[in-house]
Amino acid sequence: KAGVTQTPRYLIKTRGQQVTLSCSPISGHRSVSWYQQTPGQGLQFLFEYFSETQRNKGNFPGRFSGRQFSNSRSEMNVSTLELGDSALYLCASSLRGSANEKLFFGSGTQLSVL
Amino acid sequence: DQQVKQNSPSLSVQEGRISILNCDYTNSMFDYFLWYKKYPAEGPTFLISISSIKDKNEDGRFTVFLNKSAKHLSLHIVPSQPGDSAVYFCAAKSGGGADGLTFGKGTHLIIQP
Numbered sequence: 001k002a003g004v005t006q007t008p009r010y011l012i013k014t015r016g017q018q019v020t021l022s023c024s025p026i027s028g029h030r031s032v033s034w035y036q037q038t039p040g041q042g043l044q045f046l047f048e049y050f051s052e053t054q055r056n057k058g059n060f061p062g063r064f065s066g067r068q069f070s071n072s073r074s075e076m077n078v079s080t081l082e083l084g085d086s087a088l089y090l091c092a093s094s095l096r097g098s099a100n101e102k103l104f105f106g107s108g109t110q111l112s113v114l
Numbered sequence: 115d116q117q118v119k120q121n122s123p124s125l126s127v128q129e130g131r132i133s134i135l136n137c138d139y140t141n142s143m144f145d146y147f148l149w150y151k152k153y154p155a156e157g158p159t160f161l162i163s164i165s166s167i168k169d170k171n172e173d174g175r176f177t178v179f180l181n182k183s184a185k186h187l188s189l190h191i192v193p194s195q196p197g198d199s200a201v202y203f204c205a206a207k208s209g210g211g212a213d214g215l216t217f218g219k220g221t222h223l224i225i226q227p
Contacts, residue, residue, distance in 0.1 A: 004157070033214055043158075043203060045214025058214055099209050100146055100165060105157030108170050 002021040002027065006091050012112045021109045023091030024027035024054075026074050029104070031097025032074040034066060037088040037108070046089075049074055050097050086113045117141045118206050120218035128226050133191040135221050137204030144206035148215065149178060149189045153200045161202075162189070176223065191223075199225045 005024040013019050025032050034046040043057035049068035066076040070094075078085055086109050092103035118139045118140040127133045137150075145166040150158035164178045164187070171178050177190045191198055201222050205215040 006157075035214070035217075041204075042219035043215075043217035045216070048214055056214060092157075099207065100163075102160040102163060103150060103215065104160070105150075107157045109156065 004091055004093050004104055006070050006089075006109050008109060009107070010110045010112075012114060013062065013081050014114050015081055015083060015090075017030060017075060019081060019111060020075055020077045021089055021091075021111075023074045023076075023093075023106060024103055025074070025091075025093030026092075029077035029093035030072050031094045031101075032068055032072065033092045033103060034074070034076050034091065035090045038086075043090070044058070045086075048097055054095065081113045083113050086111060090106055115140075116143075116218075118204055118216050118218040120202075120204055120221050122221050123219070124222040124224065126224045127194050128224055129196060130193045133189075133194045133198065133223055133225070134190075135189040135202050135204075135223065137189075137218055138185060139186050139187075141206070141208065141216070142185070143208040144216070146207040146208050147178070147180060147187050148205045148207070149176075150205060150217075151198075151205045152203060152220070158203055163210050194223075194225050196225050196227065199223060 030075045031050045033048040037061045047057045052068045068074045088108045092105045094101040148163040149161040152158045180187045201220040203220045204218040
């Protein structure tokens with residue numbers, strides 16, 4: 001079974017631009033979550049999607065958005081990029097996103113904002 | 115306000131000995147706890163979890179202990195092996211299923227030969 005796939009692996013953008021990251025979950029998984037990892041803040045929850053609906057959102061500004069398609073693939077978008085958005089963005093999937101399910105993570109997209 | 119804290123940024127242990135990684139939490143609503151292991155340039159990999167109805171869970175060389183009254187959990191690795199060198203993240207979740215995981219900032223475990 002293929003794991004969680006994230007593209008692109010690396011991305012360099014400049015301030016003010018926007019970026020779209022992609023995530024393909026494990027086949028059969030319907031819940032997709034996004035996390036931001038920075039050296040100072042660690043791993044922080046961005047949002048979670050299930051059946052094309054955002055079910056929960058972390059404490060991030062509206063510049064961070066996402067969506068999920070009918071095949072469970074997900075994208076996240078960051079608009080008006082700031083230097084502080086430089087981070088590793090991780091996508092995770094699970095079957096239903098229920099309480100006692102473990103998450104399977106992709107290798108992440110490393111975003112650098114110059 | 116950090117709800118999950120891993121107070122040791124790094125830990126060095128000799129190969130063959132026991133590694134003990136600690137984690138404290140403040141949110142009493144957390145009822146499911148997980149440990150993830152992360153190598154550089156890779157995503158976190160699930161290691162072991164424990165529900166709040168238990169105080170211990172074991173899986174091979176890995177054992178997680180939960181002390182609810184102290185809001186403390188620990189991961190024991192016995193015996194430690196060179197391949198265990200990685201960053202270990204403690205994570206917690208509250209009931210309902212839709213909430214994301216709250217992670218600690220990680221402990222870098224270094225296994226010395």
